Every structure is written in structure tokens, then in C-alpha cells.
Amino acid sequence: MSEQLDKAPPAIVLAHAQLAAGLVSAVEQITGMGSRFVAMSNTGLSGAELEQKLRALVEATGAKVVFTDLPAGSCNIAAFRLLRDRDVIVVSGVNLPALLHFVTHPNLSPEEAATEAVERGVPTLKVTLGTARGN
Amino acid sequence: MAIELYRIDDRLIHGQVIVGWGQPMGLGFLVLVDDEVASSDWEQELYRMGVPPELDVFFASVAEATLKLEEWNRDKRPGILLTSDIDTMVRLAVAKQSTIRAVNLGGIHHRADRVERLRYLYLTGGEVRALQELEHQGVEVTARDVPASRPVPLSALLEGHGEEGAA
Numbered sequence: 001m002s003e004q005l006d007k008a009p010p011a012i013v014l015a016h017a018q019l020a021a022g023l024v025s026a027v028e029q030i031t032g033m034g035s036r037f038v039a040m041s042n043t044g045l046s047g048a049e050l051e052q053k054l055r056a057l058v059e060a061t062g063a064k065v066v067f068t069d070l071p072a073g074s075c076n077i078a079a080f081r082l083l084r085d086r087d088v089i090v091v092s093g094v095n096l097p098a099l100l101h102f103v104t105h106p107n108l109s110p111e112e113a114a115t116e117a118v119e120r121g122v123p124t125l126k127v128t129l130g131t132a133r134g135n
Numbered sequence: 136m137a138i139e140l141y142r143i144d145d146r147l148i149h150g151q152v153i154v155g156w157g158q159p160m161g162l163g164f165l166v167l168v169d170d171e172v173a174s175s176d177w178e179q180e181l182y183r184m185g186v187p188p189e190l191d192v193f194f195a196s197v198a199e200a201t202l203k204l205e206e207w208n209r210d211k212r213p214g215i216l217l218t219s220d221i222d223t224m225v226r227l228a229v230a231k232q233s234t235i236r237a238v239n240l241g242g243i244h245h246r247a248d249r250v251e252r253l254r255y256l257y258l259t260g261g262e263v264r265a266l267q268e269l270e271h272q273g274v275e276v277t278a279r280d281v282p283a284s285r286p287v288p289l290s291a292l293l294e295g296h297g298e299e300g301a302a
Contacts, residue, residue, distance in 0.1 A: 016150060044254070046244035047146040047219075072185035074149035080181050092185065 008106050009062035013094060014040045014054060014079060015069035026096055033103045038063065042075050050078040058086060064110035065102070067094035089114045097124040137208035138166065140215045143224050144241035147172075147217050148182045148192070151241065155281040156215060157190070163212020164191040168200040168227060169219055197223060201230040208234070221262045228274055238269065240278040252292050255280045263293060 013020040020039035028034025038061055042050050057063070064087065068076040071092045079090040091098070091114050098121025102113050139160060144152065147167055156162070165186070172178040173196040186192055195203060200216075204227075207214060218224040221243070228235045242255045249257035256278050258266075266276050266289055276289040 044244065046242075046246075047149075049244065050146075070150045070154070070185070072148060072150065072153040072187070074146040076185050077146075077149065077181060080184060084177065 008036070009064060010036050010038050011065040011067060011102065011110075012040060012054070012057055012061065012063045013037050013067045013099065014042070014075040015067075015094065016073065016075065017041060017043055019069055023094065023096055023099055027099050027103055030100060031103060036103045036106075037067075037099065042073075042078075045074075047074055047078065050074055051081050054078050055082060055086075058082060058088060063088065065089045065091065065114050067091045067099065067102075069094055091118060093121075095121050095124065097121045136163070136211055136213040138204075138210075138214045138216045140239055141224065141228075141235050141237065142215060142217050142239040142241045143219070143221055143243065144217055145219045145243055147219050148186065151281050152215060152217065153186065153190070155283075159282055160213045160215070162190060162215060164193065164207070164210060164214040166193045166195060166200065166207055166214060166216040168195050168197060168216060168223060170196045170223075173199065197226045197230070200227055204231050204234055221265050225265050225269055228269060228272070232272065235274055237275040237277070240266075240276065241280055253278055253280075253287065256292070267293075 013023055015023070018041060020041060024034045024037045024039040027037060038057060040054065040057060045053065054066070058066070066079045066082070066088055068079050068090060070076060076090070076092050082088050083090060089110055098117040101120040102117040105113050105116060108116065140156060142152070147169070148165065167182060172182070173194050179194050183192055193207070218227070224238055228238070240256055243257055244255070245251070245257050248259050251257050270276050270289055277286040278292055279286040
């Protein structure tokens with residue numbers, strides 16, 4: 001598994017403000033594998049600068065997967081722009097369970113890992129009502 | 136309801152627009168005025184991809200927007216009109232004098248020839264003059280990235296009194 005990790009390029013987590021750094025630090029705390037992600041923020045960047053910086057990061061890291069937070073957000077739109085000419089996969093609406101599943105399955109192809117990450121991440125968002133509700 | 140916000144934002148459609156402004160407004164439609172985007176199916180598809188399905192997005196060049204502005208303003212739903220730069224909004228405002236009463240500066244980011252006015256607003260000398268000219272024509276110009284922040288009038292912005300803070 002360590003050999004697979006060594007060979008695999010990191011994935012990029014691109015999100016608003018400090019969210020990406022926070023998610024990656026949580027992955028590191030839980031699994032010790034935070035270095036499998038590169039965090040990037042959109043703070044202070046125009047749409048064009050965001051795309052430019054993301055392209056440079058994909059180029060530098062060889063990343064095949066870009067996780068973004070908000071579907072209609074600037075991070076997501078910047079990542080979508082790469083789909084036209086780069087071999088990358090964009091996963092929108094990232095959450096911690098999705099990243100944890102992704103990082104702990106380095107044996108999967110990027111497409112499989114991204115797909116499974118979404119399948120695992122989505123149902124973790126749920127409402128739980130307390131028993132004292134209405135008292 | 137019509138178009139309630141005329142916003143200049145170089146990110147065009149993004150989180151602050153869809154969620155920050157859109158949710159409290161009960162946004163029904165967006166108009167994106169940009170000559171380049173209006174001529175590119177790919178760009179339009181890109182901006183539509185992340186937008187909630189219940190929200191209509193209309194794309195128009197300045198010339199098309201000039202013809203359709205009254206129609207959009209008869210829409211019973213609240214809408215936002217976006218341009219990515221000052222020049223586009225000025226061209227539209229000049230073409231439709233007295234229709235556009237107020238312009239929101241939502242985000243114009245750093246560039247080598249721009250000076251920082253707010254953390255989300257950088258302007259060149261030419262852009263400042265264009266905004267002043269817009270005000271001389273009766274259009275109120277304020278900076279405000281999200282509804283929770285205090286609107287900063289252009290005059291305060293240029294005098295360096297643009298400190299931000301929650302309203």
C-alpha cells in the first residue's frame with residue numbers, strides 16, 4: 001500500500017476561505033495521510049486567477065482529481081474549466097467522509113476512487129432528532 | 136419584482152451571488168451580460184452546470200441586454216444582473232439611461248495596475264473615473280460583497296473610508 005501511495009499523485013481540494021486546509025488537516029489527524037491532498041483557497045482571487053493557479057497546481061502535482069465545495073461556486077467553475085483540456089475528474093460538494101474514503105483506497109483508479117468517495121460521502125449527511133425534542 | 140441588483144463581479148456566477156444574495160432575495164433568475172460568454176456555448180454550459188435547477192440563467196451581450204432589459208424587469212421574480220467588469224455595466228447603463236438606478240460593486244480583484252480599495256475591490260484610475268461618471272449620471276454606486284456587510288458609497292471608498300464590517 002505504501003508503494004501505491006508513493007506513486008499516486010495527490011488530489012487537490014479547492015474550496016472557499018480556509019475550508020480546504022481545514023479538511024486536509026482533519027484527514028491528516030484521522031489517517032495520517034493528509035499529504036495525499038493539496039489544499040487550495042479561492043480567497044482574494046479573480047475567476048481568471050483562480051483558474052490559472054489551479055492549472056499550475058495540477059501541472060505541478062499531476063493531480064487527477066479535484067475536489068471542490070460549492071456546486072455553483074467559483075472553485076467549482078474554475079475546476080470545470082480544466083475539464084475541457086486536462087485529464088482530471090471534478091468532484092463537487094466535498095465533505096470529510098468523502099475525502100477519508102478516497103484517501104484510504106489508493107488501490108482504486110482515480111475515477112473509481114472519486115465515484116466511491118461520492119457514494120460514501122453523500123449519505124453521511126443526515127438529520128438526527130433528539131429524544132427530548134418538543135419537551 | 137424585476138432585477139433587484141445590478142452587480143459588477145469578476146467571478147460572475149459564484150457562491151456569494153447564488154447563496155449570499157440569492158437565498159435572502161428568493162432569487163428567481165440571473166442575467167449574465169458578457170459579450171464573450173454570450174457567444175460561447177461552452178462558457179454558458181459551464182456557468183449553468185452548478186446553478187440550482189429552479190434558477191433561470193439568461194446570457195446576453197450588451198446589445199442584446201439593451202433590448203431585453205425591460206422584459207426582464209417585468210419578470211415577477213426577483214433577479215440579479217451581472218457583469219464581470221465596469222466597462223460592460225457602464226455601456227449598459229448608458230444605453231438604458233434611467234433604468235439602472237444603482238450598481239453594486241461585488242468583486243473586482245487584484246491586478247498590477249489596480250489599487251486596493253477594499254479586500255475584494257481593486258480599481259485602476261480609469262475604472263474610478265468610469266464609476267464617478269456613472270454617479271454623475273444619477274446611478275448610485277456602492278461596494279458590498281454580501282448582504283451582511285455594510286454598503287460603502289463610492290465617495291467613501293475613494294476617500295479611504297471603506298472600512299468593512301457587518302451591517
